[in-house]
Amino acid sequence: MIRKLMPLVVMAVTLTAGSCMLFSRGPTWHSDVSRIVQNNCQTCHRAGGIGPFPFETYDQVYALKDRIAYVIENRIMPPWHADPTIGTWANARSLTDRERATILAWIEEGAPSGDAWRAPPPRRWAEDWNIGEPDAVIRIPEPFTVPAEGELRYQNFYVQTSFAEDKWVQAMELRPTAVPVAHHILAFLESPNAVPRRRAGPGDEIIQGGVEGFFASWVPGSLGNRFPEGTAKRLPKGAWIKFQIHYTPRGEAMADQTMLGFVFADAPPRQEVSTQSAFNEDFRIPAGAPRHEVRASHRFDEAGQLLAFLPHMHYRGAAFQYDLVLPDGRRETLLSVPHYHFHWQTTYELAKPIDVPAGAVIEATAWFDNSGNNPLNPDPTAVVEFGPQSWHEMMIGYFDWVPAAKR
Numbered sequence: 001m002i003r004k005l006m007p008l009v010v011m012a013v014t015l016t017a018g019s020c021m022l023f024s025r026g027p028t029w030h031s032d033v034s035r036i037v038q039n040n041c042q043t044c045h046r047a048g049g050i051g052p053f054p055f056e057t058y059d060q061v062y063a064l065k066d067r068i069a070y071v072i073e074n075r076i077m078p079p080w081h082a083d084p085t086i087g088t089w090a091n092a093r094s095l096t097d098r099e100r101a102t103i104l105a106w107i108e109e110g111a112p113s114g115d116a117w118r119a120p121p122p123r124r125w126a127e128d129w130n131i132g133e134p135d136a137v138i139r140i141p142e143p144f145t146v147p148a149e150g151e152l153r154y155q156n157f158y159v160q161t162s163f164a165e166d167k168w169v170q171a172m173e174l175r176p177t178a179v180p181v182a183h184h185i186l187a188f189l190e191s192p193n194a195v196p197r198r199r200a201g202p203g204d205e206i207i208q209g210g211v212e213g214f215f216a217s218w219v220p221g222s223l224g225n226r227f228p229e230g231t232a233k234r235l236p237k238g239a240w241i242k243f244q245i246h247y248t249p250r251g252e253a254m255a256d257q258t259m260l261g262f263v264f265a266d267a268p269p270r271q272e273v274s275t276q277s278a279f280n281e282d283f284r285i286p287a288g289a290p291r292h293e294v295r296a297s298h299r300f301d302e303a304g305q306l307l308a309f310l311p312h313m314h315y316r317g318a319a320f321q322y323d324l325v326l327p328d329g330r331r332e333t334l335l336s337v338p339h340y341h342f343h344w345q346t347t348y349e350l351a352k353p354i355d356v357p358a359g360a361v362i363e364a365t366a367w368f369d370n371s372g373n374n375p376l377n378p379d380p381t382a383v384v385e386f387g388p389q390s391w392h393e394m395m396i397g398y399f400d401w402v403p404a405a406k407r
Contacts, residue, residue, distance in 0.1 A: 027106040028114025029058045036099045037061060038123045040078050043093070043221045046125060050179050050220040056122070058113050069107045072100055079221070079344045083336040088351040093221070131171040131224040134261030136163075138241060143255040146181040146247045153389055157243040157258075160192075161235065168232040171263040173224030174216050176245075178256035183246040184345045185218040187260055192238030214275045214398055215241065216260065217310065219345045224261075228307065228353070231402050232269040235262070246390065271402040273307065278322075278364035278397040285316060285384040285393060290371040294395045298362045303404040305353035309335045310398040311366070314390045315342050315376040318369040322397055327359040334362075342376060342390070356401070364397030 027033060037045075037055050045051035055061050061068065071077040072095065080094035095103075106112070140157035176182035190213055215233070216225060227233065243258055280296040311320035322334045335348055372380040378391040386393060 026109050026112070027102045028112045028118070029061070029106070030114040030116055030119040032102050032114075033061070033106050034058070035120050036095070036103060038120065040093055040095055040099070042123060042125070043223065048127075049125075062111050062113075065107045065111050069104060072103055079341070079346070081337045081339050081341060081344065081346065082348055083338055086333055086336050087348070090349040090351045091347070129173055129175070129224070129261055131173045131226065131261065131263055134173070135264045136167075137259050137261045139257050139259045140243050140245075143177075143257040144245075144247075145253055145255045146178065147249055148251055148253045149249050152247050152249070155245045155247060157245070158240060159243070160240050161238060163235070163237055166237050167235040167262070168265040168268055169227075169235050169262050170232050170265040170269075171224060171226040172216055172233075173261050174218035174222070174258065175261065176218065176256050176258045178254040179220075180250050181247050181254045181256065182218070182220075182258070183248045183343065185246070185258060186214065186244045187216040188213040188242040188244065189215040189235070190240035190242060192236060192240070213242075214277065214310075217345060217347060219347075225347075227273050228402075230270040230405075231273050231307075232265045233273045233275075270405050273400055273402050275398055275400050277399065278362050280366075280395045281386040283386060283393075283395065285368050285370045287381050287383050288371050290369055290373065291318065292368045292370060294366045294368065296364045296366075296395060296397060298364075298397075298399075300356050300358060300360050300362075300401075303358045304356050305402050305404070306334070306350065306356055307353055307400040307402065308347055308349045309400075310345070310347045311335075311337055311340065311364075312345065312394055312396040312398060313340060313342065313366055313368070314393050315378055316368040316370050316374060316384060316393055317342055317366065318374070319367040320397065321365045322399070323363045323365070324354070324356065325361045325363055327357060353402075362397070362399065364395075366395045366397075368393060 041055050043049070045053065045055040047054050047056065053060065053064065078093040078095065080092060082089065082092070082094075084094060138159050138161065141159065144155060144157070146152070174185050174187060176185060241260065243260075245256075245258060247256070276298060278296040278298040280294050283294045285292045309322055311322075313320065317340045320335075320337045320340050324332045324334050326332075334354065368384070370377060370380055370382075370384055374380070384393045386395070
């Protein structure tokens with residue numbers, strides 16, 4: 001049962017001979033709700049999307065209207081966890097208060113379809129790569145079969161690139177081939193001289209991945225990464241790519257062969273995008289602690305611009321915040337995620353880059369809930385430290401950054 005909402009009133013004016021007539025109507029699917037669903041829900045909920053059911057027609061949405069009312073009223077969907085009062089985001093999926101009120105009022109009034117002629121045209125979605133046809137595609141070496149049941153450790157796959165020269169990546173996209181069982185994917189870049197741990201010998205440089213070398217990510221609803229005009233990420237000749245994949249069995253065995261597609265720039269860019277981080281590997285979360293705080297920082301030795309943020313924690317992650325401390329001591333909160341959720345490893349892309357002077361510091365603060373009140377907590381009686389598996393913890397505040405353009 002949703003609370004009674006006053007239907008939104010749409011006023012229209014019809015001019016007659018020397019007079020006007022006012023009339024009102026409540027929201028309908030074709031006039032109002034379909035547009036909101038297209039813009040905020042169909043990224044996942046469409047034919048071929050990650051969502052468990054499509055929301056492309058009136059009948060599809062009407063059949064689940066009560067469930068939709070619940071997740072919208074409780075701010076569970078769409079999955080966007082940033083504080084709406086801080087920052088402006090290019091990829092925001094949250095509903096405005098007006099949009100939430102429109103959908104809830106529509107459902108309260110019986111979810112009328114309205115006039116079909118008012119409907120917007122169907123939104124067209126890429127059938128294949130969201131970044132366009134890639135110039136090159138790298139796949140994990142062999143298909144990996146995800147069992148129907150059980151819990152899997154992170155799976156690591158290693159691929160050494162074979163390009164004849166350094167490449168500049170203008171856009172890239174990770175794509176699992178078995179989307180229903182893919183929880184999230186991280187790709188790390190490693191030196192051409194590195195070798196996978198399982199093949200390493202004495203004195204070899206071992207592929208690590210995790211804190212350093214972050215290159216790309218995928219979560220449900222991802223549409224790939226495009227870098228601003230005149231910028232690109234460098235892919236060194238012969239570099240290794242480590243795919244770290246978190247699979248979640250869904251009741252049916254599925255084979256996956258994740259891919260990473262690239263669109264290359266024709267020439268070196270004016271500015272190189274790099275992913276850096278404020279991280280902390282030296283912490284212990286006490287058993288049962290409901291809100292344990294861990295801090296980290298990163299100092300900028302040269303001026304530049306911030307482009308995006310990706311906070312990374314595991315099951316006990318509760319909240320995350322980035323603050324920028326300027327050389328004169330002024331502090332500004334750049335991103336606040338008050339309700340972090342491990343199932344949504346969201347990259348928050350700035351609508352406008354943030355200028356950073358030399359000497360500024362990013363301070364990242366994470367809060368962990370290791371109590372029995374955390375429904376995702378694997379074991380509230382355990383003392384938790386930094387580690388690679390989801391039942392360990394991580395505290396990494398990734399961010400994309402470009403140095404100031406040279407004049």
